[in-house]
Amino acid sequence: MWALAAADFGAELEVVELPRPEPGPGELAVRLLAASVNPFDRKVVGGMFRGSAEHRFPLVPGTDGAGVVEGSGERIFGTFFHKPVGVGTYAEYVTVPEGNALAPIPDGLDPAVAAALPTAGMTALQLVEALGDARSVLVVGASGGVGSFTVQLAEAAGKRVIPIRRGDSLVEADALIDLVSTDRSSFEANARYAPLAFNTNYVSADPSQNFGMKGSREDLERLAAMVLAGELEVPIARRVPLREAADVFAGRGPGKTVIVMQVVVLAR
Ligand SMILES: NC(=O)c1ccc[n+]([C@@H]2O[C@H](COP(=O)([O-])OP(=O)(O)OC[C@H]3O[C@@H](n4cnc5c(N)ncnc54)[C@H](OP(=O)(O)O)[C@@H]3O)[C@@H](O)[C@H]2O)c1
Structure with a gap:
């Protein structure tokens, strides 16, 4: 092969x-x-x-x-x-x-x-679920794979999404999803903008802020159904x-x- x-x-x-x-x-x-x-x-x-x-x-x-x-x-x-x-x-x-x-x-x-x-979609789906009733969310790294799905799914969940692309400044929000920081200090600097904060690179000293995707058939089926229904690009x-x-x-x-x-x- x-x-x-x-x-x-x-x-x-x-x-x-x-x-x-x-x-x-x-x-x-x-x-x-x-x-x-x-x-x-x-x-x-x-x-x-x-x-x-x-x-x-x-x-x-x-x-x-x-x-x-x-x-x-x-x-x-x-x-x-x-x-x-x-x-x-x-x-x-x-x-x-x-x-x-x-x-x-x-x-x-x-x-x-x-x-x-699979990886990007399930990560985004589970991150948005982890936001609970936060009404606004900063998505740092919004133009990437996970970020593109996260922005769409958070908007579909009725949240005000503030997409952060390279060079954008952060503003205060209810929650932060940081898909970019690869060291603790940069994540901590971003996390000052929101009381609820997650990163995907396991850089926080607080394990509850280190998000890890868990693969699930149900999530794959949900994502596929949303794509077919025209609800997810x-x-x-x-x-x-x-x-x-x-x-x-x-x-x-x-x-x-x-x-x-x-x-x-x-x-x-
Ligand atoms: N823990 C988990 O379960 C899990 C699951 C999935 C992914 N991840 C991790 O999450 C991260 C993101 O994954 P991904 O698939 O979305 O990666 P990706 O497709 O490479 O996207 C990363 C995005 O971040 C942007 N970016 C880089 N530096 C930035 C900055 N300073 N400010 C704003 N945006 C910036 C990049 O834009 P440019 O094109 O301008 O560089 C790119 O669009 C990766 O480190 C990945 O390994 C973890």
Whole structure:
């Protein structure tokens, strides 16, 4: 199979041919149609779990994807966390252990759109739920994957959203969602603007402010239903075929990048 992989921690991604991963006990084998890129993937290649988890090299990153289950033919999307680390979704095939959040791709939902939903969409959904009855919310990092979903979902929940993009100044609000700070002092500076504050990079000394997404099939189904109903726009900024995607960590920019595994030719 073709895959994007890093030969070592910190190495550039390369398009490589690898053996298909074999499913272990309780694992599904999935032929991927699309995968989306999350900052977590770049961090894993950078060595986030070096020394604390077993890795397989060449390391194929990627936790989010949409594909077809081998054998049953069911079309699914969700998260594909794997141990050892390195059997990821930037590939034509992946295996997925039990315990991951997976849901059927509903009829009418483009697999590339489904692949863009899991991590960013579930994080946004759960962050907005964590806001409780806060009436206004600052979203720092509003133009990114999580931020784009968070702004839409918070507005749909009736909150006054103050999106903070690079260079914007903060103002006081009931709540703060900080998707950008990677150190405690910068989060603490932002958290002064709101009595309720969350970050997604685990930088606060107060664990209740360190938000961690929990994968859930129900949340995936809710997100897919909202997209189909036209209630949630999926901000795909770039769709790139797998064999041309070695640069996916280089470009940032707004919205989501989706790696597409094959060109689907629709019958007339
Ligand atoms: N804890 C969890 O469960 C969890 C779940 C999902 C994500 N995360 C983490 O949350 C963070 C955001 O994820 P993501 O998927 O949204 O990433 P992303 O798509 O890369 O978006 C980050 C956004 O922040 C913007 N930004 C950077 N510096 C900024 C600044 N100083 N002020 C305002 N905006 C700024 C970036 O804009 P530019 O394009 O201008 O740089 C980008 O649009 C990542 O660190 C990710 O690892 C954690």
